[in-house]
Amino acid sequence: MRITSGADLVFISEDKKFCLLLPWQTMTEMLSLCAKSFGRETGGTFYGVYTEDGIKAIAHGITKPSCLSLRLPSLFIRRTGCLTRFFRRLWREKNQYYLGEWHFHPQASSRPSNMDLEQMKKLAAYEKLHCPEPIMLIIGRTPPTDWEISVFVFPRGQNECELFQIQSSERRENTTAR
Numbered sequence: 001m002r003i004t005s006g007a008d009l010v011f012i013s014e015d016k017k018f019c020l021l022l023p024w025q026t027m028t029e030m031l032s033l034c035a036k037s038f039g040r041e042t043g044g045t046f047y048g049v050y051t052e053d054g055i056k057a058i059a060h061g062i063t064k065p066s067c068l069s070l071r072l073p074s075l076f077i078r079r080t081g082c083l084t085r086f087f088r089r090l091w092r093e094k095n096q097y098y099l100g101e102w103h104f105h106p107q108a109s110s111r112p113s114n115m116d117l118e119q120m121k122k123l124a125a126y127e128k129l130h131c132p133e134p135i136m137l138i139i140g141r142t143p144p145t146d147w148e149i150s151v152f153v154f155p156r157g158q159n160e161c162e163l164f165q166i167q168s169s170e171r172r173e174n175t176t177a178r
């Protein structure tokens with residue numbers, strides 16, 4: 001399977017208080033993992049930096065599904081120990097932060113389920129994570145050729161807020177499966 005390069009994706013909230021830049025490289029990594037998951041749900045976390053004004057998050061990388069994956073509600077707290085160590089090291093070595101969670105809805109809409117929303121609110125409230133505004137990214141449909149994406153931010157103690165794509169991936173049609 002090969003995915004050729006495309007444009008970086010930009011998502012912004014209606015009030016312009018939250019913005020996510022998703023480099024095509026990061027998008028490609030997620031699409032590849034979705035395509036290789038053979039119709040099963042998959043996911044993990046993603047990380048990167050914030051701009052100095054704190055408005056824009058830039059996603060430089062993802063964690064693969066492993067001990068860090070978000071699957072069952074009962075695993076929710078257990079995995080955070082593992083996650084905390086990983087992100088402590090990332091901060092020390094690369095000055096990068098945990099930004100949020102991504103997961104895949106195979107052959108389905110990228111819209112969040114009630115459980116998705118609840119888990120993200122729990123994450124936003126979980127102080128040990130040091131992330132008061134985690135972002136949720138959901139990929140739907142059948143990657144790598146046919147996909148859609150939904151992005152939400154969860155400011156602690158507030159309602160979730162959807163981020164809308166403002167720069168279309170013009171070269172998405174170049175995405176090919178081999």
Ligand SMILES: [Zn+2]
Binds near residue numbers: 103104105112138
């Ligand atoms: Zn979901």
